[in-house]
Amino acid sequence: MTEAPEMRRGCFLTVEGGEGVGKSSNMAFIADCLRERGITVRQTREPGGTPFAEAVRQLLLDRESAPMPDEAELLLIFAARASHVRDVIKPALARGEWVLCDRFTDASYAYQGAGRELGEEAVAWLEQWVQGSLRPDLTLLLDAPVAVGFARADQRGARDRFESEVEAFFERIRQAYLARARAEPERFRVVDASHGLQAVQGQIQALLDDYLKQWQVSGTIRND
Ligand SMILES: Nc1ncnc2c1ncn2[C@@H]1O[C@H](COP(=O)(O)OP(=O)(O)O)[C@@H](O)[C@H]1O
Ligand SMILES: Cc1cn([C@H]2C[C@H](O)[C@@H](COP(=O)(O)OP(=O)(O)O)O2)c(=O)[nH]c1=O
Numbered sequence: 001m002t003e004a005p006e007m008r009r010g011c012f013l014t015v016e017g018g019e020g021v022g023k024s025s026n027m028a029f030i031a032d033c034l035r036e037r038g039i040t041v042r043q044t045r046e047p048g049g050t051p052f053a054e055a056v057r058q059l060l061l062d063r064e065s066a067p068m069p070d071e072a073e074l075l076l077i078f079a080a081r082a083s084h085v086r087d088v089i090k091p092a093l094a095r096g097e098w099v100l101c102d103r104f105t106d107a108s109y110a111y112q113g114a115g116r117e118l119g120e121e122a123v124a125w126l127e128q129w130v131q132g133s134l135r136p137d138l139t140l141l142l143d144a145p146v147a148v149g150f151a152r153a154d155q156r157g158a159r160d161r162f163e164s165e166v167e168a169f170f171e172r173i174r175q176a177y178l179a180r181a182r183a184e185p186e187r188f189r190v191v192d193a194s195h196g197l198q199a200v201q202g203q204i205q206a207l208l209d210d211y212l213k214q215w216q217v218s219g220t221i222r223n224d
Contacts, residue, residue, distance in 0.1 A: 010040075010093040011215065012134070014104040017142035018174050019163050020153030021193040022200060023102050026142070029201050031100055033208050042092040045102035046080065050087050053080035061160040070116040077108055078126045085131055104136055106180055111162065114176030115169045138211055140204065141181050142193035146170040149193075 015023050015030065031041045047057040056076050059065050068076075081104075092099050105127050113123045146167060153163060181188035189207045193200050 010095070010097045010099060011137045012089065012093060012099050012101070014101045014106065014136040014139045015142065016103060016106045016110070016139055016177060017193060018144070018146060018149045018170055018177070020149035020151070020156070021142040021144045022152070022197065023142055025197060026201065026204060027100065027102050030140070030204060030208065033205060034098055034100070037212065040095075040097045041100050042088070042097045043100045043102075044084070044088055046084060046104055046107065047077055048080065049084040049089075049101075050080075052083045056080040061162065063159075063161045063164060065161060070112065070118055071122075073116065074108065074112040074118060074122065074126070077112065078130050081105070082130045085134060090134065101136075104139075105131070106136075106139060106141075106177065109180060110173045110176040114172045115165070117172070136187065139181075139188050140207065141177055141188055141190045142200070143174070143178065143190055144192070144194040146174055 013030070015027065017023055027043060027045075031043050034041045046053070047060055048054045056079055060073065060076055060080075089099050089101070105123070108123050108127070109120060112118050113120050149170075150163075153159070178190070181190050189211070191200060191203045191207065195203075
């Protein structure tokens with residue numbers, strides 16, 4: 001008999017993409033799709049997810065923050081992540097919950113590794129040190145041209161510290177995300193986020209249905 005997904009160790013699902021592609025708009029939709037199937041979902045975000053990490057987020061996003069070296073930005077992101085991983089993500093997964101996270105370490109590869117041009121090596125080292133073997137099981141990459149994302153993000157309000165960067169920064173980020181998706185096709189699902197919200201949600205629903213079938217068939221239990 002196939003074991004119900006909620007009986008196993010939880011699944012770690014992340015949502016990634018550039019600015020304004022619709023991550024925040026789709027988080028509740030994804031959580032609802034999973035809950036409708038009886039799955040317990042812990043919805044969270046990065047940078048953030050714990051009081052400490054949310055304080056670091058303020059520092060990172062605030063345009064009035066004192067200028068910081070790119071290396072300091074990367075270290076702050078991993079400082080926040082250490083708290084989030086230890087206090088929220090790992091305990092939830094151990095309880096068998098599904099963790100749905102708005103951005104995770106793929107964002108560090110894309111924004112700091114490629115956008116800030118710090119390279120992959122420093123990110124990979126911090127990833128291993130801070131996370132151990134913890135990696136997302138499934139990553140939905142919402143992809144849209146940079147100009148499309150910004151036209152949407154600008155409707156939302158004033159730009160934060162990251163959003164104030166030049167267009168070339170966001171082109172590097174988009175290409176880095178797409179390259180990561182090509183390198184790990186079994187983990188990534190790329191969603192064409194340039195369409196309207198309903199069409200995007202249709203794609204997401206189909207991808208999730210497909211993934212849930214796989215999850216039920218394989219009966220995967222990971223041992224971190
Ligand atoms: N597929 C879509 N088509 C049109 N507008 C969208 C779509 N997805 C999101 N939006 C709108 O674009 C803006 C940015 O979306 P948001 O979800 O905040 O993006 P992100 O979290 O990826 O930066 C919001 O005003 C949202 O209502
Ligand atoms: C998780 C993470 C986020 N970020 C940046 C990307 C975003 O500009 C910012 C905040 O993320 P987010 O709240 O997802 O921004 P938005 O909804 O505007 O897309 O943090 C990094 O640079 N590196 C990281 O590792």
